[in-house]
Amino acid sequence: MDCPSLPDFTAATGLEEPAFREPWHAQVFALTVHLNEAGQFTWAEWVHRFSTVLRQYGAERSLNGGEDYFNAWLATLEALLQDAGMASAAQVEDARAAWETAYLTTPHGAPVALKASRRGE
């Protein structure tokens, strides 16, 4: 088996690093913890699914524990919510596209929000 070297250990050791490097890392983490606390799934179920996805991702290339880790986290949550009937792939794509449109049509500096027409669907 490939034996990758450890990612910038000495650089990371002892230094303050932010809990989350990107806002969306914090958001997807909070969303998952919140849904677990609301009883939508057990943490054991989450760990089982997440570790499976990490193994799949890690089979392609060694994960560095940063962005790729949270990409796997997001993919796990999307699949879980889809299987649970809480958010289908079509719904996610629709809402994602609506947010993209909102960003691309909101003047720079103004708060970005979804159009009322979409929210009323």
Next chain:
Amino acid sequence: MLNKWWTERARLRQHRFMPHDHSDHPHALLPPEPALRVKALETILRDKGLIDPAALEEIIDTYQNKIGPQNGARVVAKAWLDDGFRAALMQDATSVVRDLGFYGRQGEHMVVVENTPDRHNMVVCTLCSCYPWPLLGIPPGWYKSDAYRARAVREPRKVLAEFGMTLPDSTAVRVWDSTAEVRYLVLPMRPEGTEGMDEDALAALVTRDSMIGTGLAHVPKGAAT
């Protein structure tokens, strides 16, 4: 689904990575693709009444600002000072740390493993990244990396050496694999030259890595080593 995701990423990448001049930018900057997907999930779940936005904010604030290795350091310092506390901690860490206000939101059990001259403990999660959140906060990137997760069990001494730690041959290394249900905290050895120090001073010597087992507690400045 993943293929579609990456195709979307590629489609958007060109736009997103174009040089941006903020002064005359016509529209808001598009967040990265995964960020849009997280926003999409939030929108759907909020519309269905399945999430409370205020609760999300509270969770982010807690893990970003309130929980961190200082919690674990407090526990370690207390254990160094008070044999009764240490005995109780070794016996039932979950209850003891809960009494200090540190409890696992996922209902997990805490287990404290004590370093001695004969045995050094280190913690990993080979499955994913199970970690004693209430005591240490969010794990560092390296703890989540494939390299650490795979190698900590297979060649712990080599991994420790990469952290700058060389243990005597007479010290056994025990690796603890965390799970969804059980999270481990290493109780590092109290450094020499700390006699008479109070809890605050001792807690300041306890590093995050020393509580994962990939480091040692700091020796106070001026102490003979």
